[in-house]
Amino acid sequence: MITGPRQPPVALPLWQAGGTRMGFFTDSSVCIGCKACEVACKEWNGVPDSKPAWSGNSYDNTLRLGADSWRHVAFVERVRQDDAAGVRWLMSSDVCKHCTRAACLEVCPTGAIFRSEFGTVVVQDDVCNGCGYCVVACPFGVIERREDDGRAFKCTLCYDRLKVGEQPACAKACPTASIQFGPVEELREAARSRLEQVRAQPGGEEAHLYGADEADGVGGFGAFFLLLDRPEVYGLPPRPEYRRRDVVTMWGAASVAAWLLVGGLAGALRWRR
């Protein structure tokens, strides 16, 4: 499955020059919705608790990723008339995608967001000034400003744990290996063979990999997924996109517009009274 317009992958990314890119493969086909990942993440990273509220949306009261939810388990209940099994219950643990072309990182005016030696995308909270640009730039609505202190927070892919050779807390806590952690290249291999298995099973016909393709709109994710239904069903954008070329053409349009402004002024001023 292609998740965006095809375009050549980016030129040699920084992490390929040095270290190995590490990431997640979240295999939603074995997720049992236990939310151990959500809990482990909050515990390890000291993420403030979210206000408890009953949403009425199946077993999901977390609702979406945000400043205080760095893992989010989606629960989708679907009934299809033609489905002999009756109810299909889809569960998937969502997380920051650690995009190859990360919009949040590119637009950050302070340089608070950086690409780590593991190829992950991390926010330095002592540099962030809370401008909120990353919040509107992320194609997945992941990163968010914390109400009280105004700065932006998101998954760090457990940068501190990775540095000491540990795996991220969520992957460690996951009892079914739905969250797998490792070098992205190896995970992509594993994901492709897993996809073949799932496709061969009943109910797995629509299974696809989301974000495993370097030619997609954001150059592939460092944290990608195996989904059993279309992305939007899980609250994910079908064709996420971030293109540097757009920035160039936009500045081009803005320059022409600026010249028109000057031209308009010059015209208006030419006739004196």
Next chain:
Amino acid sequence: MAAVVGREEPAERPLVPRERPRSYYGLPIVRRPAWTWEVPLYFFTGGTAGALAAVSILARWNGQHRMGRRARRMALAGAVVSPVLLISDLGRPARFLNMLRVLRPTSPMSLGSWTLAGFGTALGMAEAADLVGLPAAVTGTMEGAAGILGPILANYTAVLLGDTANPIWRGGRHLLPFVFSGSSLAAAGGALSLAGPGEGRVASRRMVLVGTAMEQAAFLAMESQLGPLGEPYRTGRGGRLAQAHRRASWVGALLVLAGGRSPFLQRLGGAIALGSSALLRQAVYRAGFQAADDPGYLVGSQEP
């Protein structure tokens, strides 16, 4: 029927949706802006100041010194108010200084912050040079620098909005700079008209007319390019603001046109043109909330 405490369920709602859902419980996918009211207001003050700075240098070249000075002083006021608005949005002055920690060409906000900083400095220096009585060439050079940065200041904010994941801003990313440029031009004419009679009355009237025409044409083109995605400009709060903006624009332009007879009408028209430019930024900003909140826009915009 699932009885959920604290939630009214419509009687005909099935326990679980039968159709393939188009979204996850209708929850948004991309985020709405986390900014406060100061930001769209800054888009207006910065844009107007930017156009006025260009007026000041052009008028100097044209020999209309009184008008040039007036435009420069108004631009300076805008250049002083703008960072105050931004700091008030960020919460602390030190946070604005963080913007000037690095220059990041990939970030329109970074480029814009530097533009604003340079713009304000140049205008401040021009004013100081004028007050101290330094040679006109010094003032002129500083005015020239501000005049170059000004038109960028007037529409980089459109690039800033276009370079996001918000479907309605992203969808209009190549036409929004023209909308903002036109509106800034009209606002500069409005500010000069409001300031009263004197040199440049005719020129300021033309600015309002040309700017309004440019802005309206670009907005129409943007709406037609957006198609169904442009709905937030027609419904809800974004729609009401867009409509108010459109009406104010035309009324302002007509009054200014009538200003040839009556200075009062020109002043009134100028004030309305200024207000309409501020309304435009509010409309674009608010439409972004609607476009982010309903996941249908995003999914629709990404359908092959």
